[in-house]
Amino acid sequence: MNDNDISxxxxxLLGTVGAAGATGLxxxxxxxxxxxxxxxxxxxxxxxxxxxxxxxxxxxHQAGITTPLQxxxxxxxxxxxxGAGRKQAAAxxxxxxxxxxxxxTGEADGTGGSDRSRESEAKAEPAxxxxxxxxxxxxxxxxxxxxxxFTRTKLTSQRPDALAPLPPFxxxxxxxxxxxxxxxxxxxxDDSLVAFHALRALQRAADGTARVRWQMSGFNRSAGATPAxxxxxxxxxxxxxxxxxxxxxPDFAERIFLPTGGSPGxxxxxxxxxxxxxxxxxxxxxxxxxxxxxxxxxxRKSDGAPLSGGTETTAVALDKRKSDGGLAIAADAxxxxxxxxxxxxxxxxxxxxxxxxxxxxxxxPDAGLLFVxxxxxxxRGFVPVQRKLDSGDALSPFIRxxxxxxxxxxxxxxxxxxxxxxxxxx
Amino acid sequence: MNDNDISxxxxxLLGTVGAAGATGLxxxxxxxxxxxxxxxxxxxxxxxxxxxxxxxxxxxHQAGITTPLQxxxxxxxxxxxxGAGRKQAAAxxxxxxxxxxxxxTGEADGTGGSDRSRESEAKAEPAxxxxxxxxxxxxxxxxxxxxxxFTRTKLTSQRPDALAPLPPFxxxxxxxxxxxxxxxxxxxxDDSLVAFHALRALQRAADGTARVRWQMSGFNRSAGATPAxxxxxxxxxxxxxxxxxxxxxPDFAERIFLPTGGSPGxxxxxxxxxxxxxxxxxxxxxxxxxxxxxxxxxxRKSDGAPLSGGTETTAVALDKRKSDGGLAIAADAxxxxxxxxxxxxxxxxxxxxxxxxxxxxxxxPDAGLLFVxxxxxxxRGFVPVQRKLDSGDALSPFIRxxxxxxxxxxxxxxxxxxxxxxxxxx
Numbered sequence: 001m002n003d004n005d006i007s008x009x010x011x012x013l014l015g016t017v018g019a020a021g022a023t024g025l026x027x028x029x030x031x032x033x034x035x036x037x038x039x040x041x042x043x044x045x046x047x048x049x050x051x052x053x054x055x056x057x058x059x060x061h062q063a064g065i066t067t068p069l070q071x072x073x074x075x076x077x078x079x080x081x082x083g084a085g086r087k088q089a090a091a092x093x094x095x096x097x098x099x100x101x102x103x104x105t106g107e108a109d110g111t112g113g114s115d116r117s118r119e120s121e122a123k124a125e126p127a128x129x130x131x132x133x134x135x136x137x138x139x140x141x142x143x144x145x146x147x148x149x150f151t152r153t154k155l156t157s158q159r160p161d162a163l164a165p166l167p168p169f170x171x172x173x174x175x176x177x178x179x180x181x182x183x184x185x186x187x188x189x190d191d192s193l194v195a196f197h198a199l200r201a202l203q204r205a206a207d208g209t210a211r212v213r214w215q216m217s218g219f220n221r222s223a224g225a226t227p228a229x230x231x232x233x234x235x236x237x238x239x240x241x242x243x244x245x246x247x248x249x250p251d252f253a254e255r256i257f258l259p260t261g262g263s264p265g266x267x268x269x270x271x272x273x274x275x276x277x278x279x280x281x282x283x284x285x286x287x288x289x290x291x292x293x294x295x296x297x298x299x300r301k302s303d304g305a306p307l308s309g310g311t312e313t314t315a316v317a318l319d320k321r322k323s324d325g326g327l328a329i330a331a332d333a334x335x336x337x338x339x340x341x342x343x344x345x346x347x348x349x350x351x352x353x354x355x356x357x358x359x360x361x362x363x364x365p366d367a368g369l370l371f372v373x374x375x376x377x378x379x380r381g382f383v384p385v386q387r388k389l390d391s392g393d394a395l396s397p398f399i400r401x402x403x404x405x406x407x408x409x410x411x412x413x414x415x416x417x418x419x420x421x422x423x424x425x426x
Numbered sequence: 427m428n429d430n431d432i433s434x435x436x437x438x439l440l441g442t443v444g445a446a447g448a449t450g451l452x453x454x455x456x457x458x459x460x461x462x463x464x465x466x467x468x469x470x471x472x473x474x475x476x477x478x479x480x481x482x483x484x485x486x487h488q489a490g491i492t493t494p495l496q497x498x499x500x501x502x503x504x505x506x507x508x509g510a511g512r513k514q515a516a517a518x519x520x521x522x523x524x525x526x527x528x529x530x531t532g533e534a535d536g537t538g539g540s541d542r543s544r545e546s547e548a549k550a551e552p553a554x555x556x557x558x559x560x561x562x563x564x565x566x567x568x569x570x571x572x573x574x575x576f577t578r579t580k581l582t583s584q585r586p587d588a589l590a591p592l593p594p595f596x597x598x599x600x601x602x603x604x605x606x607x608x609x610x611x612x613x614x615x616d617d618s619l620v621a622f623h624a625l626r627a628l629q630r631a632a633d634g635t636a637r638v639r640w641q642m643s644g645f646n647r648s649a650g651a652t653p654a655x656x657x658x659x660x661x662x663x664x665x666x667x668x669x670x671x672x673x674x675x676p677d678f679a680e681r682i683f684l685p686t687g688g689s690p691g692x693x694x695x696x697x698x699x700x701x702x703x704x705x706x707x708x709x710x711x712x713x714x715x716x717x718x719x720x721x722x723x724x725x726r727k728s729d730g731a732p733l734s735g736g737t738e739t740t741a742v743a744l745d746k747r748k749s750d751g752g753l754a755i756a757a758d759a760x761x762x763x764x765x766x767x768x769x770x771x772x773x774x775x776x777x778x779x780x781x782x783x784x785x786x787x788x789x790x791p792d793a794g795l796l797f798v799x800x801x802x803x804x805x806r807g808f809v810p811v812q813r814k815l816d817s818g819d820a821l822s823p824f825i826r827x828x829x830x831x832x833x834x835x836x837x838x839x840x841x842x843x844x845x846x847x848x849x850x851x852x
Contacts, residue, residue, distance in 0.1 A: 047473050050650025071618070071648070128663035128712055128719060129727050134651045191651040192497070193659060196782055200791065204712065212785050222497070222648075224476025225560045225617035233619060237554035286554055286630065293554060301555050356622055357783070359638050365626065 050190050051135030057101040059412040060269045064140035065374050070188035072195040073218045073353045077181025078210035086153040090424040092209045097418035099201050100141035131197035137190040143419045144184035144407030160408050169390040178214040178403040218353025218370040235354050239304025245347050255347040266422035269411025271374045274382040277403035280368040285398045296394045298333030332394040348373040348381035476616050477561030483527040485838040486695045490566035491800050496614035498621040499644045499779045503607025504636035512579040516850040518635045523844035525627050526567035557623035563616040569845045570610035570833030584690050586834050595816040604640040604829040644779025644796040661780050665730025671773050681773040692848035695837025697800045700808040703829035706794040711824045722820045724759030758820040774799040774807035
């Protein structure tokens with residue numbers, strides 16, 4: 001680090017604080033508003049507040065789970081390098097945690113922190129200042145461990161039962177190279193360069209210890225692009241995520257997070273993330289009329305209201321019948337087959353991003369959903385719902401599950417702690 | 427079209443207008459502010475204004491050339507299908523123009539316009555409402571013709587001399603499959619779903635007439651992510667685009683656009699677009715210190731000021747010497763080698779987007795710049811500058827030109843006219 005780096009860091013920090021002050025907004029650390037609707041019901045925000053918004057790195061849970069959806073994400077799985085074990089993994093998680101904390105608070109100076117000189121195996125963070133003067137832009141970084149991590153690090157005695165491989169589903173067309181992985185990083189931010197910079201910083205901090213296995217990038221609608229409060233739309237044009245559990249629900253915490261005193265102990269405050277890359281067969285979908293699309297989903301295209309009536313947030317009335325006696329929501333409609341009441345009250349918090357990776361050889365867009373679902377127990381969340389969808393969802397002919405992974409995401413770190421420390425030094 | 431479609435369209439339109447009214451902003455058609463700095467020096471904008479901002483489709487020049495950079499872009503080249511000639515191309519440009527106009531004004535109802543039934547070869551626009559209720563989000567669509575278009579349509583007599591193939595450069599590593607093309611579409615928008623919807627609508631409108639040859643997606647920093655007025659940064663962290671000609675320059679129009687009475691006549695008000703996909707060797711770049719990176723470019727990392735002194739907008743003083751007698755800006759610094767004064771006063775308007783398409787097999791990011799440069803004459807714009815850079819630019823070891831194209835972009839359409847009509851019906 002040289003004097004120039006320090007002054008840049010100070011200037012950036014002051015610039016960020018100044019911007020928040022000028023617009024009369026105080027977006028303090030941890031100021032992330034829980035719940036998409038709540039965030040959008042706030043008074044109109046000034047554009048400049050996008051840059052200065054921060055999410056807390058430390059806390060009972062990691063950031064990026066109940067944080068409102070950002071506009072950009074990177075999902076990346078890493079595999080430990082040959083010869084790297086528990087000790088190297090611990091050093092990596094320490095470096096990653098420090099980097100994430102610095103970037104999320106806007107305090108990073110681009111040099112990787114004051115004690116990096118003690119860890120000669122790590123390359124410098126990119127010094128190129130990609131995100132210089134951008135502000136933290138609601139950056140979140142979330143870390144998880146895959147099943148293979150525990151074998152590689154000889155920590156199988158600490159491996160959660162919940163990390164058992166997901167069962168196969170008949171419609172799966174999974175690419176193993178883009179599935180699973182020892183370690184998982186989820187990056188979200190409201191700016192493309194901030195998100196890319198975080199990805200690069202973490203990749204470089206892993207150099208020599210772990211290598212990217214797969215990486216995908218996703219997006220959601222810009223914060224300013226929706227005039228009315230509304231849940232996100234996906235690339236099928238459907239309002240997606242309406243029936244998510246709300247942080248205000250009395251049983252939210254027990255459904256999504258592991259309790260104190262659970263097993264394994266290091267997962268206290270943690271959650272399990274199911275990832276699925278779901279390609280949408282958009283040419284087929286777009287050949288349907290809007291009315292036919294609504295029948296497949298069971299919700300109105302325009303505002304996401306269930307076909308049984310009401311508005312987006314009205315409870316789905318599965319028994320409601322039309323004047324001709326037929327079900328208002330078809331027997332195989334996606335909302336019916338995936339509804340908690342038809343799946344033993346299964347609950348998961350979906351927090352997905354759209355993706356578009358150009359066009360395939362056949363001319364169809366390589367596009368769809370980077371589906372991420374959070375739950376305290378995959379066997380009471382994703383698995384029963386997907387099993388049901390697999391056998392009778394009207395949406396199935398229009399989608400392909402192309403990649404899959406399951407990660408144990410530990411609780412958030414306390415001050416001075418790094419993510420996973422209770423596992424790696426337990 | 428059914429009643430439901432109509433009501434959706436009306437609601438969306440009203441919603442958009444309402445949002446602009448509520449924030450006290452009137453972002454009328456054609457309200458795009460010319461020049462990045464001017465736009466950013468405006469009073470703080472409310473976030474909601476992002477959605478309602480529109481750029482005019484009709485006019486002397488096409489949109490997307492002097493329009494301030496949006497946060498998202500898609501660049502796509504299409505090749506005419508076997509058997510498609512001038513007549514089919516004219517019908518396609520008519521459909522494309524109508525679609526672009528409707529989407530840019532926020533008037534599209536998702537059904538492709540009232541007279542689509544007369545053109546049975548065209549598929550419907552996606553009816554899925556991907557961008558429903560998002561507002562136009564400063565969408566621009568720009569159309570161009572590649573050299574091969576004129577052969578395919580037997581219009582070689584109308585082919586501009588300026589469409590002669592670009593000369594080869596020693597550092598080129600071009601992929602022919604991702605270069606050139608009969609037709610070119612440049613889409614820009616301040617929302618990812620709006621941009622994707624436009625790409626899909628144009629692709630479907632081309633069905634049976636033209637097919638995607640290559641397509642790439644790019645991004646720039648979010649409007650809210652920069653506290654101070656500043657030109658965009660690229661993925662090397664460099665402020666990029668400072669020395670662009672300004673629309674207020676007295677010779678701007680003659681340098682960038684074709685005059686009335688020029689040759690060929692159908693290019694009046696048009697421009698030539700040079701596209702280069704420039705991969706950045708970021709691992710190599712990030713191994714340099716910030717100081718060494720500044721020497722390569724000739725500008726300060728922090729604020730883009732030239733190393734000869736001043737601020738970002740201070741003219742570069744190529745002869746300035748340091749106290750030790752050495753040049754303040756190195757002999758091979760990028761700003762020196764590319765400066766207009768060292769290239770016969772060559773001028774082009776650069777309007778580029780960053781890209782990131784995951785990681786390569788070797789672990790390096792597949793990322794860099796979708797470089798787009800506009801000029802009235804490529805032989806007095808891109809070509810002489812690139813020839814100079816090719817032989818002595820300190821930046822060369824850190825970049826690879828991987829794709830290339832040159833397109834004739836006609837002037838903007840008058841009311842009732844479609845883009846290219848003066849060529850195709852001339």
